[in-house]
Amino acid sequence: MSRWEPDGRRRLQEAALELYAEQGFSRTTAAAVAERAGLTERTFFRYFADKKEVLFGNEERLQAVFVDAVSATPDTTPPRDAVAAGLEALAAELGPHRESVLRRTAVITSEADLRERELMKLASWSAALATVLRERGADAPDLVAEVAVAVFRVAFRRWVDGPADGDLAAHLRGALAELAVFDGT
Amino acid sequence: MSRWEPDGRRRLQEAALELYAEQGFSRTTAAAVAERAGLTERTFFRYFADKKEVLFGNEERLQAVFVDAVSATPDTTPPRDAVAAGLEALAAELGPHRESVLRRTAVITSEADLRERELMKLASWSAALATVLRERGADAPDLVAEVAVAVFRVAFRRWVDGPADGDLAAHLRGALAELAVFDGT
């Protein structure tokens, strides 16, 4: 037995999501979140760098899923297909949890500070992807990475705004296909 | 004669850029910026919503330049060319001021909070662009807008990191052309 209940970090994440959803992010104090989790404000800030970060505990893993799936693809895979593999992996990860994804997304989109932080996380995906693409000698790794994330962003938004039985993977394939509007001349 | 020196807003912007560059953003207090501008901290926050915003006073105008240039294009213009027009307009706006752009960019890239805010501004460009594209009945307006901004981001970064005589417009055209890596099956 520990001196404290276990899983402080998870309790803080759950408390934060609840409170932010109930009262809004800006009207919720870090102390209030900590209290609901049975902890102290000081401890909150030991687990999370700031009030926003508590909502982004899984982003690191998602980034790894995305980037690793691209990495797992043969070096000779055309960029489009490599990116598709990464996006499929994300769909497999997120698709089955639409409910909780929606709950979290609703909170995030409701406040500019949180949208900002989310953009930062996606920028981090892009940077990580560009790095692995560069290492495998792909063409225009930076551009490909940015576009890949742009595709994700668009498809994700459509999925979230769409019907409850929407298919994230299908949206991703659809958005990827729409890149064809830039084809030719 | 006014009771105070004129141009408080501009003085604050200049003071902020100087101090942020000299000492770093996080080690500069809002009060210090205000003081250098001959004003009060309270007044600082009347002009700018927060400490970061003072660095982004021109973003609104740039967004308008970008979006208006796309709007000015005939409704039947292929997406790629419409986007190109917007990007050319941005190049015309930014290209001649590489020095000051670099100074500002150096400050922004040096702190995560500021990079975050910049991502937010670009997201705003994308949203505005998507709106005008949607109004003119373009295909996949959201995707096109996101990709357009992705292209800008990449080209801008290459321009900033490149030689002093680099040509932003050329980088933009180059990045746009690289979208061809997504072509075909």
Add this chain to the structure above:
DNA sequence: ACGGAGATGTCAGTGGATGACATCGACGCT
């Protein structure tokens, strides 16, 4: 039993941000 290691608590302080109210000079009106 002892002592270190980890996780948490306590306390004090800094600085970002905001609301309420006061002040001052410019300007127009009579």
Add this chain to the structure above:
DNA sequence: AGCGTCGATGTCATCCACTGACATCTCCGT
């Protein structure tokens, strides 16, 4: 000239995000 309003700024008080320094407690190995 005298007056009143308006806009820009200053002053003051307050909240809260975040941080550093130090204390405390439990577990675990020796």
